[in-house]
Amino acid sequence: MAGVSLLVLRADARLDGLGVAAAIGGAVVMAVGVVLSKRWPSPAPLLATTGWQLTAGGLLLLPMALLVEGPPPATLSITNLAGYGYLAIIGSALAYALWFRGIRDLSATGVTFLGLLSPLVATSLGWLVLDQELTIAQALGVLVVLAALVAAQTGNARGARPRSHLADRVATPAVMSVLI
Secondary structure: OHHHHHHHOOOOOOOOHHHHHHHHHHHHHHHHHHHHHHHOOOOOOHHHHHHHHHHHHHHHHHHHHHHHHOOOOOOOOHHHHHHHHHHHHHHHHHHHHHHHHHHHHOOHHHHHHHHHHHHHHHHHHHHHOOOOOOOHHHHHHHHHHHHHHHHHHHOOOOOOOOHHHHHHHHHHHHHHHHHO
């Protein structure tokens, strides 16, 4: 958390009670989901499980999306369709399949540290693609996040695979985080 704080917080940042409550709620839901996914893995193929989860989530969100955003536009450009295709195939189907593979193959503790990759990737993309400045504090944050991730993935926690499989354990989360 210290590394992520260095990545995203500014000197004038203030805590927001609702934001803190939402973050805690999100962390609890994520933890419960990971533990339950490990306890009761789906017997269905990984891509089928991912597809059904995304379909169910989309159907649950559809009424709220229509209420807040209104109906979809009448015409879509090639750029719109390409963006949707990327989000549907790469950003959802492939990323979720890799995520659930990671949940299956890593210890529950190892999975929890993967969430640290999202702000790291976002900060890195902002620096590389959008020419945003990377401060010394953010660079330190990158190092802290990477150190925490490596420590979590190489630890010999209960249920973790031996260190000989380290490349398999680190590659999937890294690929997934770039896609998301």
